Amino acid sequence: MKYSQRSQTMLSRTAESLFWLGRYLERAEATARVLDVHLHDLIGTTSMHQLRWANEIQALVGMDISETTFDELATILSLSKNHPSSISMCYELAWQNAKSARDTVSLELWESINVTYSRLRRTFVTDLGHSPHAFFAWIKDRSAMARGISDTTMNRDQAWFFLHIGRSLEQLDGTARLLRVKLVDPDGEDWVVALRCLGGHEAYIRAVQRPVDKAKAIEFLLTDTSFPKSILFLAESITDSLGELSRHIVDPPHKPTVPPSLARLVANLRYPRINELADQADSYLAEVEEALIDLGQTLDSSLFAPAPESITSHTQRLEVWI
Amino acid sequence: MTWRLEITHRTMYQYNGPVYSSYNEVRMTPRRGGSQNLLSSTITVSPSASLYGYIDYFGTAVTAFDLHRVHDYLDIAASSHVEVLTTKGPEHTIDWNNLLSDDTADNFAEFLMTTKYTTLGPEVASELKDRIRSEPTPQDGLEVGLEWVEEHLSYERGITHVRSSAAEALTIGKGVCQDFSHLTIACMRSAGIPMRYVSGYLYPGESPAVGESSVGESHAWVEAWLGRWIGLDPSNHVSHIDQRYVAVGKGRDYGDVSPFTGIFYGGESSSPMVTVSITRRQ
Amino acid sequence: MENPFENYKSKGESFDEMIDDQGVHDGNWQLLTKAVEAMGIDELKRRTLECEESFKARGITFSLGGQERTFPLDPIPRIVTSTEWETVEAGLIQRVRAVEMFLDDIYSQGEVLKDKIVPRRLVVGSSQFARRAFGINNFGQVRITVAGLDLIRDEKGALTVLEDNLRTPSGISYVLENRRAMARILPELFESYEIEPVVDYPSKLLSALLAQAPHHVANPMVVLLTPGVYNSAYFEHSFLARQMGIPLVEGRDLFCRANNVYVRTTEGDLKVDVIYRRIDDDYLDPVQYKGDSVLGVPGLINAARANNVVIANAVGNGVADDKLLYTYVPELIEYYLDQKPILPNVETYRLEDRDMREYVLKNIDRLVLKPVDASGGKGIVIGPTASDEELAHVAKELVANPRGWIAQRVVKFSTIPTVVGSKLAPRHVDLRPFIVSSPGERWVLPGGLTRVALPEGSMVVNSSQGGGSKDTWVLSSRHSAKKISIRQTPQLRVEDTQSTLDFAEILESFSSEQFTGSDE
Structure with missing residues (x-):
């Protein structure tokens, strides 16, 4: 406001595109991590094990469970043009959203996404066969690069916060889904794998300084505010971003508000009433789910404001003249 | 001979399903000039809308309006008083x-x-x-x-x-x-x-x-x-x-x-009910 | 080192902008040729390739059949002297001014029709005549905010008007990007040539748009309306919006209420005052035009009629893009301005005239036949190269619909040295200058988009049909020849660039080895 006569105008559609850009970039990275972790642990395992992990991966990315091999699954999740969690698809959608918001994302961010996308388009199954690990590492690098570029080249105005909320919301969803899958898992020993799926094994060791066990891992993933993918960290980060947005959005009726369910989640995780958080994990996850739904609604209804014109149009039927 | 006519033209649309918004143009106002004197004319629309009038390229009076509240019907009433003169007989000399x-x-x-x-x-x-x-x-x-x-x-x-x-x-x-x-x-x-x-x-x-x-x-x-x-x-x-x-x-x-054109967003319409009544006043 | 200009000579009857039989006729080219000689063609090509890569990475592309393509940039610029440009500038302004007066006239009193300067049936029979937008009060305002004319240099070297584009002319983004690229390809020359800058374009356009806002608006909201990401010129739309700092909107971002236009933002609905639209008339307002258009904004035409929003360029300008109307522009200049046209037209035959039609039919294999309402080179039949069937077909067409066609003399476009393999060879070019108008001022971008037909002998410069582009250098009147020295780019040494290299390696190992599928 200091420099220009007009405050920065943010189209509702652009805000929505930035939000989804954040989500898809994050989802691509999450898929790459899950595949990479399981690929690494496959070496020297039994086929029973492999099948179980294939099922677990399906659950983690929200696929219907079916019998498949890890290789098949890895191919689909890397390069499929239909599956919504495949890396290729995520980048396609990220690219489309970036393009639609091209007057708002920084040139460097756009360029980085454009390059990743066009290289992915020239990537085929045979290429993947050579070195899937290198492919996943490349995706992680490209995602880290996109994140770094957006953080260093974009003003902390509405655009960045929408992007950031999209990213955080996707991560929150990812951590919650991981917990959900692992909780129902009868065999609770591979929490190390779970932590590594989020790139959090090292973080756990640093923060907890104890061997990994189920109860501590759950507590860590729910409440550790030093770990950037814990539920509490992300819920607070989203809360803060909404606060920042409402600082940028001057007009009172359009200021976004923090949904009560999100505020409750933060409070309950910050000040848990019982010591054994792990026993209550299910109810926390239910709260996360509620908060995610409410968040989506807040954004949809007050900020993204879908155009009524997206409803089918008709021409008024003409009168017949006699 | 001169007649004075009062014309009421009513058009009713019933939509099956809610209509969220619509943009419309009405061409139902009698012309001025020639053998016609337009004494008065009104167009009313329900649900109510603010009306915008202009004369189009061909000299026809147009009334435009848009609706933004959810509605399921549209009622347009155009009424006017017109004086109509008998034109003189043929005098075509053009070859x-x-x-x-x-x-x-x-x-x-x-x-x-x-x-x-x-x-x-x-x-x-x-x-x-x-x-x-x-x-x-x-x-x-x-x-x-x-x-x-x-x-x-x-x-x-x-x-x-x-x-x-x-x-x-x-x-x-x-x-x-x-x-x-x-x-x-x-x-x-x-x-x-x-x-x-x-x-x-x-x-x-x-x-x-x-x-x-x-x-x-x-x-x-x-x-x-x-x-x-x-x-x-x-x-x-x-x-x-x-x-x-x-x-x-x-x-x-x-x-x-075309007397009525427009587009609307939402439910579909049935064909309109149209009535025209004309009364000679003089 | 081999001299890339060795054996360079002009071809056939075309005018070459650098040399004639006596050698280099324009002294301004000498610095350039020396520089290119000193640099060597390989270095020049390497630098060009680098820019091309950067174009690709940044998505400076147009879409064609679902593919994103770059518009190839040829590194040899076109040089235009300040003296010649002054004349061109005056000619362009004169032409746009007359055409704008014509459009104002036919959309109000129609004096030009009553005075029988232009046949009425030509105007009312045009598919672009906008009856639905009749009465929008542009009077005293600007109708043609942006004009892009197509000029060619004929066999004698005279710049001649080939086409008027007064609707939504495109190409300006390539002019600006090409200039930036050229500063990287031939930085040495920018020190020796004083070149008129093109960088002012976005601010000139923004000022022109702001100046048209309804008078009572203190702080006007200007938006750029695009058909969306699938449009072939979407890059240009986003580029301009960015450069002007205005929102890039699609039809669904806008809506009308009671003859005001609003844009949906995170802060609610904000009123829009000026729309720089890059959507065709037919799609602008589904209430008035195509009822099934989802690109436009219902109610927009009436909002403009109520003077609550300004649409730039004005609705209905297409009448003057009609190639038959083009033949009347010299007469319009005399009628409205009482001046002789500065820039001539190409000799054109009106087919509604019986004698001219007879002449054209007799000489059809020596003429160019063009549909009056097509753009982008569509439907054009070039007599000398067309097959007998094609000629017979077009002859039938134009007898059946003489209003729909014009015939023109085949003009051999001028040539400019262009990189072909490891040599420079003459290739045909045209020029699209851009004229920005605001109330009380007309500004011509120095230069414009030079398009070049890359295949030998071809005169089709359209980007969709194998055309490329060149930077156009209008020399400043202050320009005087200076010395020039070329720096060879030092080859990167590995130990100098350790950190960069690691990073590049990671990327390259994927792009070039393991992950390279078929090349596009």
Whole structure:
């Protein structure tokens, strides 16, 4: 406001595109991590094990469970043009959203996404066969690069916060889904794998300084505010971003508000009433789910404001003249 | 003789399902000037909307409005008081040379063009051209053309629809006033007679009693340029329109004068209920 | 080192902008040729390739059949002297001014029609004549905010008007990007040539748009309306919006209420005052035009009629893009301005005239036949190269619909040295200058988009049909020849760039080895 006569105008559609850009970039990275972790642990395992992990991966990315091999699954999740969690698809959608918001994302961010996308388009199954690990590492690098570029080249105005909320919301969803899958898992020993799926094994060791066990891992993933993918960290980060947005959005009726369910989640995780958080994990996850739904609604209804014109149009039927 | 007519034209749409918004244009206000004096006119819309008026390219008064509250019906009432004078009898002195001169052809280029409503097959058009032009005067040619239309089209409702063209009506051999008008226009234009389409109202009876209200009709007829514009009604075989005719829109064809156009977002509409009532006040 | 200009000579009857039989005729080219000689063609190509890569990475592309393509940039610029440009500038302004007066006239009193300067049927018979927008009060305002004319240099070297584009002319983004690229390809020359800058374009356009806002608006909201990401010129739309700092909107971002236009933002609905639209008339407002258009904004035309929003360029300008109307522009200049046209037209035959038609039919194999309402080179038949069937077909077409066609003399476009293999060879070019108008001021971008037909002998410069582009250098009147020295780019040494290299390696190992599928 200091420099220009007009405050920065943010189209509702652009805000929505930035939000989804954040989500898809994050989802691509999450898929790459899950595949990479399981690929690494496959070496020297039994086929029973492999099948179980294939099922677990399906659950983690929200696929219907079916019998498949890890290789098949890895191919689909890397390069499929239909599956919504495949890396290729995520980048396609990220690219489309970036393009639609091209007057708002920084040139460097756009360029980085454009390059990743066009290289992915020239990537085929045979290429993947050579070195899937290198492919996943490349995706992680490209995602880290996109994140770094957006953080260093974009003003902390509405655009960045929408992007950031999209990213955080996707991560929150990812951590919650991981917990959900692992909780129902009868065999609770591979929490190390779970932590590594989020790139959090090292973080756990640093923060907890104890061997990994189920109860501590759950507590860590729910409440550790030093770990950037814990539920509490992300819920607070989203809360803060909404606060920042409402600082940028001057007009009172359009200021976004923090949904009560999100505020409750933060409070309950910050000040848990019982010591054994792990026993209550299910109810926390239910709260996360509620908060995610409410968040989506807040954004949809007050900020993204879908155009009524997206409803089918008709021409008024003409009168017949006699 | 001068009549004073009061016209009420009501159009009701019922939508099945909620409509979220709509943008509309109404062409239902009688013209000013010529043989018509417009004494008053109002258009009311329900659900209520703010109305915006302008005069379009062809001189027709347009009322535009948009709705943004959810609604499931639309009711448009157009009412007006018009004084209609009887025009004087024919005084056409124009000859073929004048009518077909480059000058006339250029001045009336717009009303000599074929449009999608008024295109005939090349054989029919060329045959008509020869027949009409072989008459001694354009006035005679006009009558020959009208006879041809009468031979080839009989009045019947419900066969053609609002988007039917002259060529389609000719193939079917049946139609309503709109089809008669389009076919007449197509026929005369092929011979080089400038023609325009007129929308408006027709008082049904011959000589109504003052104060008596009748079920009127929204109607369409045509005008031919023979040194000046002459109104004629091909569907009723009237070669000179009189004080029973109240003109609203004029244009190249129906597309220019459509009484109600618009688009809406949401549920679908059924066909509108339309009533026209005309009362002679004087 | 081999001299890339060795054996360079002009071809056939075309005018070459650098040399004639006596050698280099324009002294201004000498510095350039020396520089290119000193640099060597390989270095020049290497630098060009680098820019091409950067174009690709940044998505400076147009879409064609679902593919994103770059518009190839040829590194040899076109040089235009300040003296010649002054004349061109005056000619362009004169032409746009007359055409704008014509458009104002036909959309109000129609004096030009009453005075029989232009046949009425030509105007009312045009598919672009906007009856629905009649009465929008642009009077005293600007109708043609942006004009992009197509000029060619004929066999004698005279710049001649080939086409007027007064609707939504495109190409300006390539002009600006090409200039930036050229500063990287031939930085040495920018020190020796004083070149008129093109960088002002976005601010000139923004000022022109702001100046048209309804008078009572203190702080006007200007938006750029695009058909969306699938449009072939979407890059240009986003580029301009960015450069002007205005929102890039699609039809669904806008809506009308009671004759005001609003844009949906995170802060609610904000009123829009000026729309720089890059959507065709037919799609602008589904209430008035195509009822099924989802690109436009219902109610927009009436909002403009109520003077609550300004649409730039104005609705209905297409009448003057009609190639038959083009033949009347010299007469319009005399009629409205009482001046002789500065820039001539190409000799054109009107086919509604019986004698001219006879002449054209007799000489059809020596003429170019063009449909009056097509753009982008569509439907054009070039007599000398067309097959007998094509000629017979077009002859039938133009007899059946003489209003729909014009015939023109085949003009051999001028040539400019262009990189072909490891040599420079003459290739045909045209020029699209851009004229920005605001109330009281017309500004011509110095230069414009030079398009070049890359295949030998071809005169089709359209980007969709194998055309490329060149930077156009209008020399400043202050320009005087200076010395020039070329720096060879030092080859990157590995130990210098350790950190960069690691990073590049990671990327390259994927792009070039393991992950390279078929090349596009």
